[in-house]
Amino acid sequence: MQFIRAPAVSLVVLTVAACLSFAHGQDGSPALFNLTARYEGSSLASIFGVSDDSVINQAVVTAWQAQLAQRASAFLAVPLYQVVVRSFAIEQQAVGVRRRSRKLSGLDLALAAVSGSSSGSGSSSRRHLLQSGEGAAVALLATFDVLDTRPDAHAAWDFTALAGALGAASVTVNGVDSSAGVIVGFFAPPPPSPRPGAAALRGQPPLAPTLFAYFDSMLAPGAQGRSREVVWYDDSDFLEERQDGTPLNLVWRNKTACFTRPTCGACSRAWGATAAPYVVTLYFRDPVQLATIAIRQVNAPAVKSVQLLPWPAVNISGAPAPRAGFLGTPVFNETKDITPCPGTLTVTLPRKRSGLAEPVPAGGSQYGLPKALRRSAVGGVVITLSAPPAGASQRTVVEWVRFTGRALYPLDASEYTM
Ligand SMILES: *[C@@H]1O[C@H](CO)[C@@H](O)[C@H](O)[C@H]1NC(C)=O
Ligand SMILES: *[C@@H]1O[C@H](CO)[C@@H](O)[C@H](O)[C@H]1NC(C)=O
Numbered sequence: 220m221q222f223i224r225a226p227a228v229s230l231v232v233l234t235v236a237a238c239l240s241f242a243h244g245q246d247g248s249p250a251l252f253n254l255t256a257r258y259e260g261s262s263l264a265s266i267f268g269v270s271d272d273s274v275i276n277q278a279v280v281t282a283w284q285a286q287l288a289q290r291a292s293a294f295l296a297v298p299l300y301q302v303v304v305r306s307f308a309i310e311q312q313a314v315g316v317r318r319r320s321r322k323l324s325g326l327d328l329a330l331a332a333v334s335g336s337s338s339g340s341g342s343s344s345r346r347h348l349l350q351s352g353e354g355a356a357v358a359l360l361a362t363f364d365v366l367d368t369r370p371d372a373h374a375a376w377d378f379t380a381l382a383g384a385l386g387a388a389s390v391t392v393n394g395v396d397s398s399a400g401v402i403v404g405f406f407a408p409p410p411p412s413p414r415p416g417a418a419a420l421r422g423q424p425p426l427a428p429t430l431f432a433y434f435d436s437m438l439a440p441g442a443q444g445r446s447r448e449v450v451w452y453d454d455s456d457f458l459e460e461r462q463d464g465t466p467l468n469l470v471w472r473n474k475t476a477c478f479t480r481p482t483c484g485a486c487s488r489a490w491g492a493t494a495a496p497y498v499v500t501l502y503f504r505d506p507v508q509l510a511t512i513a514i515r516q517v518n519a520p521a522v523k524s525v526q527l528l529p530w531p532a533v534n535i536s537g538a539p540a541p542r543a544g545f546l547g548t549p550v551f552n553e554t555k556d557i558t559p560c561p562g563t564l565t566v567t568l569p570r571k572r573s574g575l576a577e578p579v580p581a582g583g584s585q586y587g588l589p590k591a592l593r594r595s596a597v598g599g600v601v602i603t604l605s606a607p608p609a610g611a612s613q614r615t616v617v618e619w620v621r622f623t624g625r626a627l628y629p630l631d632a633s634e635y636t637m
């Protein structure tokens with residue numbers, strides 16, 4: 220990790236400081252910079268530029284994030300869509316208190332800042348912030364990507380000056396990816412004209428059209444419920460449709476973790492494979508392309524196969540009729556699962572199979588998926604477990620399944636932000 224410090228910094232936390240220049244891709248090929256801007260202050264409110272932590276909500280966080288992207292875009296002279304804010308983390312320091320750092324979503328961040336919020340990660344972050352006591356300082360780390368399509372057309376970027384332009388204490392370069400041709404597809408410009416009607420399908424006002432939206436470590440949006448074949452995470456009756464041990468626990472966005480320390484055992488907020496055929500299917504509402512599938516097992520790991528279903532894999536209102544069969548061969552097919560307990564089995568799709576390098580044409584839509592994308596557009600994932608040995612009291616317990624990839628022509632791209 221290279222660390223570039225702005226002149227105006229008073230707090231010193233990290234000790235690695237180096238000024239390195241970064242080689243651009245050969246022949247001026249595009250380069251994708253992975254950067255972290257570090258903001259420091261006495262409180263989160265001071266960083267967000269609001270009067271008090273209690274007024275920080277998601278809107279404040281979103282506006283701040285948009286401002287960061289705009290400033291970076293203006294300073295580096297790249298189009299706004301070539302700047303993507305990926306994640307936030309809060310770090311707090313105080314004399315005698317060990318530094319803590321954790322990754323947070325924008326919503327977590329808002330929750331962490333508002334007092335009196337109920338359960339969940341938000342309030343525990345809040346507690347951490349309060350516990351740090353007198354003399355404490357907070358640092359907010361925003362990780363973002365910037366794509367440079369024309370490195371040959373300008374002098375090397377000055378990230379020290381960028382920190383100044385962003386109002387950040389420092390900007391760190393985490394890495395540079397110069398694999399030409401591939402990353403450009405990741406940042407395709409927005410289509411020239413909006414696709415009318417698509418957003419209206421879900422009764423929402425038209426949103427800015429988006430060709431695709433990345434997601435990282437995201438739970439699937441849907442699974443079978445108590446009374447119907449698919450329940451989505453944002454259905455109003457989600458909690459009534461969920462039952463202990465059922466597939467919807469793998470869709471439940473704000474459930475609490477099964478254990479606070481690495482332990483194996485039963486957990487009601489997980490999918491428990493209690494009866495044959497030991498299969499769970501997770502569904503996506505928008506077509507997605509997957510890079511990784513991470514399966515967390517907290518008892519008797521026994522994943523036998525992971526298979527992909529084409530999109531749409533289930534009846535989705537407004538979408539074409541479901542497609543039958545599997546999408547290609549299994550992405551995982553083993554007689555024995557050697558994942559330790561508790562442990563996470565991560566299945567990584569080969570780049571070609573994932574389809575992530577395919578360009579997403581502006582002319583396409585969910586209803587007219589370009590042929591090249593149809594081959595990799597996933598609508599569901601089927602996870603099959605081995606049956607437990609006869610008489611075994613140990614049932615496999617899957618706490619969560621998280622996906623990294625991108626949604627194609629999402630009807631509401633905001634579902635994937637953070
Ligand atoms: C960017 O760098 C951060 C910090 O090293 C890392 O956690 C993250 O995975 C990187 N993101 C990408 C897209 O490579
Ligand atoms: C998630 O948490 C919020 C706030 O605590 C609550 O209002 C909502 O009903 C929860 N949703 C689910 C699906 O649990």
Ligand SMILES: *[C@@H]1O[C@H](CO)[C@@H](O)[C@H](O)[C@H]1NC(C)=O
Nearest residue numbers: 448532533534535540541542
């Ligand atoms: C979609 O709905 C129809 C009619 O309700 C039903 O017959 C069919 O089985 C459903 N398809 C899937 C894939 O669930």
Ligand SMILES: *[C@@H]1O[C@H](CO)[C@@H](O)[C@H](O)[C@H]1NC(C)=O
Nearest residue numbers: 524526548549551552553554
């Ligand atoms: C899974 O692997 C087994 C053993 O190698 C093989 O016989 C079987 O055909 C594979 N399943 C699928 C669906 O490809």
